[in-house]
Amino acid sequence: MKLHYSPRSPFVRKVMVCALETGVAPQLTRVRSPVAMDTPNLALMRDNPLSKLPTLVLDDGLALFDSSVICEYLDTLHDGKRLFPAEGRERFVALQQQAFADGLLDILLLWRQERNKPEVQRRAQWLDGFAAKSAASLDALEKLAPNLRLDSIQIGDIAIACVLAYYDFRLPDLQWREGRPALAAWHAQFAERDSMRSTEPGDGE
Ligand SMILES: N[C@@H](CCC(=O)N[C@@H](CS)C(=O)NCC(=O)O)C(=O)O
Structure with missing residues (x-):
């Protein structure tokens, strides 16, 4: 899976903390993707037209955003205690x-x-x-x-x-x-x- 990321984005940090806490971090390939509100990132926009970080691209090409969706998806990839209560x-x-x-x-x-x-x-x-x-x-x-x-x-x-x-x-x-x-x-x-x-x-x- 490809994660568009920046080391200074707090939303990316939330995703990475979830990935580390659940043990799925090794499945992520991080791609540094600079963003700014006034400078759309054209490469990122191929996966996320909003040009926002984080964006997670699954191996089948499905692009997930925003961070809350990505975190919940990562939480389905492990067998430990869930970060998202089920119900x-x-x-x-x-x-x-x-x-x-x-x-x-x-x-x-x-x-x-x-x-x-x-x-x-x-x-x-x-x-x-x-x-x-x-x-x-x-x-x-x-x-x-x-x-x-x-x-x-x-x-x-x-x-x-x-x-x-x-x-x-x-x-x-x-x-x-x-x-x-x-x-x-x-x-x-x-x-x-x-x-x-x-x-x-x-x-x-
Ligand atoms: N609701 C979004 C917010 C993401 C967001 O605002 N990310 C910032 C970086 S911290 C961004 O991509 N800004 C670029 C822009 O707004 O064009 C999420 O939870 O992922």
């Missing part, structure tokens, strides 16, 4: 947590783009909106922290760990840990997992 309320709690973390990541990517613009082009109302949504989300995650897992982890835990790590990587000035001790303590332990340590963002291969 019931537990499944929807895990899916909701993943959607929450992914939605927060979408906001952070847009926020970072806006922050990086020359000052005259930045829209103050957008910046205020992103800041309000980020703070409210982190406060909600702090309340959720006692329910987050360190054993028998699920997709929601992985997605939340990846979005918190993205704050550290790209938005460290926001100091997300301030006033959120339970979330910070959980994340400190989760970040010690081999799957997290070996997917630290960087220049990568």
